[in-house]
Amino acid sequence: MNKSELAKAVSDKAGITRAQAGDAVDAIIEAIIASAKADDTVQLAGFGTFHAKHREAREVRNPRTGEKMMSAAKTALAFRPASALKDLASL
Known part of the structure; x- marks a missing residue:
């Protein structure tokens, strides 16, 4: 599963648009990266x-x-x- 397929699965499960799901997936990834950079x-x-x-x-x-x-x-x-x-x- 790649990132767009993950966004589609989130979209289907949460009942939101693919664009919103894509933004949510991107936000989660960015938060994990920022946390790692902050040594958290x-x-x-x-x-x-x-x-x-x-x-x-x-x-x-x-x-x-x-x-x-x-x-x-x-x-x-x-x-x-x-x-x-x-x-x-x-x-």
């Missing part, structure tokens, strides 16, 4: 938690040449699913 978490009960995860710089190896180099430190968005979602995945 977004917890959605029964779904999971989005959080910023910091990774330190480390030494890596180029598999093609074998050359060692340093990867930059970075912060990435991570997702930890709720237990209800984990149980669904085992079906």
